[in-house]
Amino acid sequence: MSDALPTPSEPADSPEGSDGVARRPSPEEGSARGAENKAIKRRAHRKSRFGCKNCKLRRIKCDERKPECLNCRNRQVRCDYLPSSQAAVTTAAPSPAEAVVAPSLFGALNVEDLELMYHWTTSTSATLSSQTSGAIFWRTQVTELALSHHHILHLILSITASHLARFRPQRRDEYVALADHHYATALPVVTAELSHLHQDNCDPVLLSVQLICTFTWARGPQPGEYLAFGEKGRSDWLVMFRGIRTTLETVGYDNFTRSMAPNIRAHAKPLPNVAGTLAYEEPLAELSDYIQYASKPAQLSQNVYAHQVLLECYSNRYGGVDGEYHIVFAWLFRMHEEFLEALQRHQTVPLVIYAHFAVLMNDMESFWYMKGWTTHVLAGIWNILRDEDRVHIRWPVSVVGWIPP
Known part of the structure; x- marks a missing residue:
């Protein structure tokens, strides 16, 4: 038996010399072999434009x-x-x-919806109120109610997706598609619930109607949509906004337990008193004179009422009475149907009064979902009014800082 230890067999690509000792390949052989190996490793990559x-x-x-x-x-x-x-x-x-x-x-996880829910609870819910107590309400009570009423859940996800679309432009199309999907899922359910209001469903229905109004704001100004009126008549947003009043009046305030109704009745901390920062008294007095001589007799009383409520809203906002910026929309909330119908018909005096309301709405542009709406509304009014009537909205136009075309 030989004392020599067995040696492993040499690799096939390590040639031996005649003396049995492995020799190193020449530079020419190494270069050729390297090129051959790269050709083997490189795989063809097929680009396709037919992905889903x-x-x-x-x-x-x-x-x-x-x-x-x-x-x-x-x-x-x-x-x-x-x-x-x-x-x-x-x-x-x-x-x-x-x-x-x-x-x-x-x-089984839907990562997109989980992402939206995360941002709702950590960010978006806090943007719906200027008060800490209001932010807590949206983050906790509304979220809890949404887990039982999925139309609310879809709507808060749609608003959150709109929020992300605003601040993540590189993924805007993706978030807009998600927002539209959740909104389209919720809308038929809310519409059906509105036609069968009762004490058990009034809270979620009221919240959903409010969220629908907010979603319309969050989508940004749309062509022909000016909130209180549309280019071709009634505004879809106004229908839903007036649905808040219908819901409250149909069921009664006392039947709401966890919705916004208790928050409306509660005494929130007033917004900062900014009296004297806007000289609105004289322009609104001139508006009152205009209403008196420009209104048709049959419409004078409703136009005077619209001016009185508007003056009250100005006083509350700049006198440190209101607790939320959104309360300025009490003006539209309290308007008579006859006045709103006149707005839909694009009558001059109601449009001029609405232009003066736009100054109050402009304060709400501190919220991301209201950006651009004030100038959009003023532009819609300006385009409808005749040249001789536009002089009556010069004050709100100058306060907002919009420059007509």
Whole structure:
């Protein structure tokens, strides 16, 4: 038996010399072999422009599997590969190989909605009120009510998605799509509930109507939509806003337990007294004179009432009485139906009065969801009025700082 230890066999790509000793390849051989190895390792990359819309929005690679891609299946969202006839059909269970990549425990999570809920509780809910107590109300009581009434849940997610779209422009399209989806899901339910109001559903219905109004603001100014009137008649926002009054009057304030009604009755800390910062007395006195000589006899009383309530709103805002900026909308809340109908018909005097209300609305532009609405409303009024009537809205135009075209 030989004393020599057995040696491992040499790799196939390590040639031996005649003496059995491995030799180092020449530079020419090494260069050729390196090029050959790189060619083997480099794989062809196929670019595709046929990925599903969800994957394109998220800027991730789509596997283009039919009838739905794996990304959409794992996220439990509707893949646009899926035929419309199968929209309501539950997708097939993933294969064992897929289950290893995406376990069912994580596949059931809707990450987009979890992200929205996180931002609602940590950020967006605090932006709906200027008072700490109001922010706590939206974060706690409203969220708790939303867990039992999913139309509220969809609406707070839609507002949060709009909030993120405003401050994350690189993902704006994705968030706008989420906002529209949640709003479209909630709206039919709220509409149906409005037609069957009772003590058990009045709280969630009232909150949903308020959230719908806020969502309209959050979407930003829309062509032909000027809140109190529309370009072609009644404003969709006004219908919902007046729904707040209808809800309260139909059921009665005392039947609301956890909604905004108790907060309206509560005495909130007044906003800072800013008396003297705006000389509104003389312009509103001139507006009163204008109403007296420009109103038709049948409409004089309702126009005078609109001016009286507007003057009260100015006094409360600049005299340190109001506890929230939103209370200025008490003017529209308290208007008679006849006055609102005149606004929808674009009558001159109501439009001029509404332009003076825009000054109060301008204070609300400290909230992200009101940005741009004041000048948008003034532009809508300016475009409707005749040249000889525009002189009567020069004061609100100058206070807001808008420059007519």
